[in-house]
Amino acid sequence: MRRKIIVTLIIIVCYLLQTTLFRTLSFASISPNILIVVVSSFGFMRGRKEGMWIGFFCGLLLDIFNGGVLGFYALLYMYVGYANGMFRKLFYPDDIKLPLLLITGSDVAVNLVIYFFMFLFRNRFNLSYYFFKIILPELVYTMIVTIFLYIILLKINQKLEAVEKRSASKFV
Amino acid sequence: MKRRAKFSVPLRYILLFLTGICVVGILLGFTLNISGGPLNTVAGYVFVPMQRGINTVGVWISDKMDNLKQLSDVMEENDDLRRQVDELTAELNTIKLEQYELENLRELFDLDQKYPSYEKVAANVIGKDGGNWFSNFTIDKGADDGIEIDMNVIAGSGLVGIVTSVGPNYAKVSSIINDTNKVSGMVTTTSDNLIVKGSLQNMNENMVIDFSDLNDSDDNVVVGDPVVTSYVSDQYQQGILIGYISSLTKDSNNLTKSGTITPSVDFEHIHEVLVILNKKQSTGN
Numbered sequence: 001m002r003r004k005i006i007v008t009l010i011i012i013v014c015y016l017l018q019t020t021l022f023r024t025l026s027f028a029s030i031s032p033n034i035l036i037v038v039v040s041s042f043g044f045m046r047g048r049k050e051g052m053w054i055g056f057f058c059g060l061l062l063d064i065f066n067g068g069v070l071g072f073y074a075l076l077y078m079y080v081g082y083a084n085g086m087f088r089k090l091f092y093p094d095d096i097k098l099p100l101l102l103i104t105g106s107d108v109a110v111n112l113v114i115y116f117f118m119f120l121f122r123n124r125f126n127l128s129y130y131f132f133k134i135i136l137p138e139l140v141y142t143m144i145v146t147i148f149l150y151i152i153l154l155k156i157n158q159k160l161e162a163v164e165k166r167s168a169s170k171f172v
Numbered sequence: 173m174k175r176r177a178k179f180s181v182p183l184r185y186i187l188l189f190l191t192g193i194c195v196v197g198i199l200l201g202f203t204l205n206i207s208g209g210p211l212n213t214v215a216g217y218v219f220v221p222m223q224r225g226i227n228t229v230g231v232w233i234s235d236k237m238d239n240l241k242q243l244s245d246v247m248e249e250n251d252d253l254r255r256q257v258d259e260l261t262a263e264l265n266t267i268k269l270e271q272y273e274l275e276n277l278r279e280l281f282d283l284d285q286k287y288p289s290y291e292k293v294a295a296n297v298i299g300k301d302g303g304n305w306f307s308n309f310t311i312d313k314g315a316d317d318g319i320e321i322d323m324n325v326i327a328g329s330g331l332v333g334i335v336t337s338v339g340p341n342y343a344k345v346s347s348i349i350n351d352t353n354k355v356s357g358m359v360t361t362t363s364d365n366l367i368v369k370g371s372l373q374n375m376n377e378n379m380v381i382d383f384s385d386l387n388d389s390d391d392n393v394v395v396g397d398p399v400v401t402s403y404v405s406d407q408y409q410q411g412i413l414i415g416y417i418s419s420l421t422k423d424s425n426n427l428t429k430s431g432t433i434t435p436s437v438d439f440e441h442i443h444e445v446l447v448i449l450n451k452k453q454s455t456g457n
Contacts, residue, residue: 033303069201
């Protein structure tokens with residue numbers, strides 16, 4: 001229960017930051033995608049199930065306020081969370097390479113899917129332009145934010161896990 | 173690391189179930205134009221007040237940053253007068269802010285007089301699109317203030333976009349520079365119709381919007397001609413300024429022309445917008 005409340009709070013805060021603060025701090029009208037960091041991190045830190053649910057709700061939030069049709073982002077982010085959850089066995093808290101790699105992969109994957117469905121289907125074939133002017137800058141900016149955000153999320157998760165362990169051992 | 177035993181309802185089925193829900197949502201969105209419903213209402217009450225709050229904080233922070241910048245300049249110039257200048261800077265800042273506000277209000281007022289026949293409501297932009305692909309934003313007025321889907325949104329001196337979804341206290345606006353949006357426009361000098369299409373690429377590179385299908389056999393249209401919304405549009409009110417033609421080329425079919433339009437609105441810095449409460453009578457639904 002405590003975890004649910006805290007994760008919900010994290011999602012809300014990150015969504016609000018993404019749509020307000022980071023939009024005003026955008027470089028060359030590119031702003032970072034910090035929700036993907038949240039979805040991806042919780043995916044590989046906590047496994048497929050949590051990744052899936054967190055992805056679903058993050059996507060739903062984007063759908064309600066930004067997307068055209070309800071369900072598109074929810075579907076996309078849900079699968080991102082689920083896919084990241086498969087890497088849980090490879091994840092060690094001290095190692096930052098895997099998280100960076102996974103978040104990079106997630107961000108690029110999400111953007112490519114958006115490009116594919118929203119742009120390619122409308123005859124915008126210039127992939128290299130969109131890749132170098134939208135996807136790559138967003139990735140770089142997201143990576144910079146990730147380094148800070150990921151450490152915060154990791155610390156929160158470790159704290160939560162420690163508290164859960166303690167309360168679990170109390171009942172034994 | 174702690175490993176938990178897996179419980180019975182297989183994750184795969186939950187995933188499939190949620191996928192199904194999403195697909196149904198997408199299909200409903202495409203076929204019936206339903207988006208959210210009660211979800212919109214709930215989300216509106218939860219997020220809009222917070223977005224409003226953060227925006228206030230953001231404005232406050234940028235105020236402080238302005239303050240610091242000016243302060244350091246002044247310190248270099250004259251250390252002795254620092255304290256005095258400090259006070260003056262602060263004062264100046266508030267005055268600047270007031271002037272900025274005044275200018276904004278004046279612009280709004282001007283606009284109000286330009287399009288006098290329409291009933292309008294002013295709104296603030298409180299959030300922008302979560303990604304970098306589309307140019308949608310959220311405003312802080314919704315169904316409670318009489319806003320409905322398909323109402324036109326204007327700012328500064330021209331058309332900004334159209335309301336695509338409404339909650340009780342917020343509304344989603346899709347701007348005309350959005351890659352998916354099309355507006356039918358008209359060149360005021362010759363009354364020729366054309367189609368304005370948003371383009372992410374052109375907007376990012378040259379700050380212009382594409383247009384096409386201009387029928388101008390007599391070559392009367394020149395660069396610099398203003399383009400307004402057309403009377404044939406079923407979504408946009410007639411005669412709202414879109415921008416000025418910035419380039420013009422003949423299509424390969426030798427019949428129509430296409431080119432680019434410089435929009436009259438600065439889409440990077442939209443803070444306040446006006447929503448026109450009159451809706452164009454459309455034929456379909």
